[in-house]
Amino acid sequence: MGVSKVNKLKDLIHELCPNGVEYKKLADCCVLEKGNTPIQKAIPGEFPLVVTTEERKSCNTYQFDKPTVCIPLVSSRGHGVASLNSLYYQEGKFALGNILCGVTPVNSDELSAKFLFYYLNHKKDTLIVPLMRGGANVSLTVDSLKRVKVPVPPISVQREIVRIFDKFESLGNNLGLELIARKKQYEHYADYLFVSDIPPNEWMAVGEIIISLKTGLNPRQNFKLNVGGDKPYITGKDIYNNSINVSDKTDLITDDVVLLINRRACLATNDVLFASTGTGPVVRMDVVDNYDNTWAVSETMFCLKPKVDVINPYYLMYALYTQSAKRQFEPKISKGSVPHLKVKDLLDVKIPVPNLTEQERVVDLVRKFDALCNNVSTGLPAEIEMRQKQYAYYRDKLLTFKQIP
Numbered sequence: 338m339g340v341s342k343v344n345k346l347k348d349l350i351h352e353l354c355p356n357g358v359e360y361k362k363l364a365d366c367c368v369l370e371k372g373n374t375p376i377q378k379a380i381p382g383e384f385p386l387v388v389t390t391e392e393r394k395s396c397n398t399y400q401f402d403k404p405t406v407c408i409p410l411v412s413s414r415g416h417g418v419a420s421l422n423s424l425y426y427q428e429g430k431f432a433l434g435n436i437l438c439g440v441t442p443v444n445s446d447e448l449s450a451k452f453l454f455y456y457l458n459h460k461k462d463t464l465i466v467p468l469m470r471g472g473a474n475v476s477l478t479v480d481s482l483k484r485v486k487v488p489v490p491p492i493s494v495q496r497e498i499v500r501i502f503d504k505f506e507s508l509g510n511n512l513g514l515e516l517i518a519r520k521k522q523y524e525h526y527a528d529y530l531f532v533s534d535i536p537p538n539e540w541m542a543v544g545e546i547i548i549s550l551k552t553g554l555n556p557r558q559n560f561k562l563n564v565g566g567d568k569p570y571i572t573g574k575d576i577y578n579n580s581i582n583v584s585d586k587t588d589l590i591t592d593d594v595v596l597l598i599n600r601r602a603c604l605a606t607n608d609v610l611f612a613s614t615g616t617g618p619v620v621r622m623d624v625v626d627n628y629d630n631t632w633a634v635s636e637t638m639f640c641l642k643p644k645v646d647v648i649n650p651y652y653l654m655y656a657l658y659t660q661s662a663k664r665q666f667e668p669k670i671s672k673g674s675v676p677h678l679k680v681k682d683l684l685d686v687k688i689p690v691p692n693l694t695e696q697e698r699v700v701d702l703v704r705k706f707d708a709l710c711n712n713v714s715t716g717l718p719a720e721i722e723m724r725q726k727q728y729a730y731y732r733d734k735l736l737t738f739k740q741i742p
Contacts, residue, residue: 338620346497352703353493354738356742357740358738358739359489359737360738365485367443367574369440369479370401370439371437372435373400373435376436379394379432379434381539383397384399384432389434389437391423399432401441403445403450405426407424408440408465410476410478412476417563418588421461421462421466425437439547440457448492451503452495452499456488458616459736468482486610490738531659532655535689540689543653543684543685545641546643546647546685547653548642550640552634552637552638552640553602554597554636560590560597566589566632567589568592568594570589571587571635572588572612573621576623579624593631598634599633602634604633607624607643607645608624610625611639624651639680648692649697653688655703657686657688661735662688666682676708
């Protein structure tokens with residue numbers, strides 16, 4: 338993003354609203370309408386169906402026909418924790434899932450829907466998430482959203498901000514597409530390494546090469562999350578790029594709960610963690626290095642305990658990422674709102690199992706390709722990381738407005 342563009346915007350703000358801008362309640366400048374399409378019962382058709390993920394489903398009817406901000410009315414995390422991963426923006430004719438609310442500006446010459454989306458999505462953790470209520474099922478009401486106040490600067494200022502952020506999104510998307518292409522090359526090469534010249538008698542089912550498969554525990558009546566504890570409670574969302582990534586969105590538990598969960602999971606070094614549920618493809622894994630009893634996993638996390646005299650834990654993880662393995666278990670993933678894989682369907686997956694020396698050679702090669710795609714300190718991942726930080730900085734600067742006294 339060029340400094341000249343930001344300076345142009347600052348000049349525009351100074352010229353048109355030097356004393357600040359007016360803030361309005363959403364109820365006073367927008368129409369708020371709850372979605373009317375049951376997501377699981379929607380009949381596929383020609384219109385996009387906005388749900389609580391970036392992916393758009395389809396529907397044979399539509400509810401909205403104007404640019405609209407779509408706000409999930411249920412927590413992204415559940416288990417009594419208020420959280421929203423993202424809001425969504427949609428134009429044209431579209432249907433909206435019944436667990437979202439559509440917010441459409443009354444007058445597009447006064448308030449831009451795209452500007453409203455950028456503002457609310459950036460401020461969601463301070464403006465919207467605190468309005469969520471409930472115990473096990475945390476949710477929002479449309480009435481509570483109506484009271485949210487948003488800045489309404491001159492429309493020319495809004496449009497300039499939208500233009501800047503759209504440009505930034507485009508740059509990020511282009512880098513993302515290039516990274517996706519690189520990952521496809523990596524996956525093709527990895528598939529070749531794992532299946533080339535491996536005779537049929539060296540293929541074994543996962544159930545044959547592990548000692549056991551255990552799981553963690555979900556809260557339910559067992560314990561509560563985020564109540565005085567400081568130990569990470571790992572679910573599928575905390576695993577990406579073949580690594581556990583603890584963040585401010587990771588749920589926390591007490592030491593006693595860690596012990597309670599591990600009486601069932603029996604976590605240990607060299608376990609392969611496999612996320613059995615998720616809002617996207619169910620392929621998120623990591624290998625446990627030097628387990629120290631300072632964290633635990635959910636019931637949806639499979640803990641595979643490999644026979645290390647037969648299978649290298651990292652080889653097992655990478656083998657389950659191959660297209661050969663995915664073709665065996667992905668068709669068996671349930672098609673509900675939260676995709677889920679059963680234990681038996683994973684244990685039945687067959688992978689090539691050469692000798693340990695060959696496994697180590699394959700792991701070494703795949704790790705090098707993996708680093709090229711996922712290491713945020715080098716190459717494209719590093720540039721994407723830098724862009725994201727730069728984008729966050731400018732969002733803070735450009736979406737903060739002084740309110741007219």
